[in-house]
Amino acid sequence: MKINIQRQSVVTYDVDVEGATLLEMLNEIKRSQDPSLAYSSGCRSSVCGSCSVRVNGREVLACSYHAKDGDLVEPLRNAVLLRDLVVDMxxxxxxxxxxxxxxxxxxxxxxxxxxxxxxxxxxxxxxxxxxxxxxxxxxxxxxxxxxxxxxxxxxxxxxxxxxxxxxxxxxxxxxxxxxxxxxxxxxxxxxxxxxxxxxxxxxxxxxxxxxxxxxxxxxxxxxxxxxxxxxx
Structure with missing residues (x-):
């Protein structure tokens, strides 16, 4: 499954994980492919709100959204970008x-x-x-x-x-x-x-x-x- 992540440019990652949440995909990318990837997460239960990002132009919680092949993941808008998917709120x-x-x-x-x-x-x-x-x-x-x-x-x-x-x-x-x-x-x-x-x-x-x-x-x-x- 390919996931596209907006960093300084769009970077495509090929992740061999099916049926996973976006947060699980990000964790796998960071663990096995790119430890420099930056994103926010907390409770992993849709309670803290810290993992919010945009997927295909729509705001979602990464811990509850199930990733699909070809998804484009971007940081939230209207906030100062700190790094990758992390913004200053x-x-x-x-x-x-x-x-x-x-x-x-x-x-x-x-x-x-x-x-x-x-x-x-x-x-x-x-x-x-x-x-x-x-x-x-x-x-x-x-x-x-x-x-x-x-x-x-x-x-x-x-x-x-x-x-x-x-x-x-x-x-x-x-x-x-x-x-x-x-x-x-x-x-x-x-x-x-x-x-x-x-x-x-x-x-x-x-x-x-x-x-x-x-x-x-x-x-x-x-x-x-x-x-x-x-x-x-």
Whole structure:
């Protein structure tokens, strides 16, 4: 079986292993053919997210993807390439701070119903693989976009009944945030946990409207008559 790996150029390896995961193939290449090959891995159980790469143009976890003859393996996009299939994820993680993607303060004496407890359970399953970050096309035109990775985490806390100041988080995602997303759904397609960042961003937009925000691009469709009254 031949596997093509994007390094400084595309290198083809012939591996005598069938039915293996991509991570097992990479391990075999490193063990028996090329010890210089660099890639990331951790739990080998689709839990840690560290082995995410692109195969044939689609983000996958190497430990769960079963390799096929002729596959092209590349590093994640929208991140600084360190070596071979290893990228620096500091930029992706830094957007969490800009988006205030954490529990800032807990309201006192709040009791949670069963529905409250499960409303953001799926978002809490994020394994930080950054597949959505890599798949997002917005970074081609806006490198400061907060991105699906961080915006899903914002919704996780905005939707938490115990969060005492959700407005501060909504305020933080108005610039380079919820209105910059194209709602293309690429992030949802590649998420190994089945999280829909697109849906979360739509809910953040609705919540933004409740706090008096609106899509700034709407202003581009307006104008005014000679008397100064607005055109809608």
């Amino acid at each position: 500091d930029m992706a993680y830094s957007f969490n701070a800009k988006a205030k993607a954490w529990q800032s303060s807990l309201a006192e004496n709040v009791s949670l119903s069963i529905e409250n407890q499960y409303i953001n359970e799926l978002q809490s399953d994020c394994i930080l693989c950054a597949s959505c970050y890599s798949a997002c096309p917005v970074y081609a035109v806006n490198s400061e976009f907060l991105g699906p990775f961080s915006l899903t985490r914002v919704w996780r806390y905005v939707s938490d009944k115990r969060e005492s100041n959700p407005k501060s988080k909504i305020d933080a995602v108005q610039t380079n945030g919820v209105w910059d997303c194209t709602l293309c759904n690429e992030c949802t397609i590649v998420c190994p946990q089945g999280i829909s960042s697109k849906a979360d961003i739509e809910k953040l937009r609705a919540k933004s409207s409740m706090f008096g925000y609106m899509d700034p691009s709407f202003g581009n469709f307006g104008g005014s008559f000679n008397d100064g009254s607005p055109v809608f």
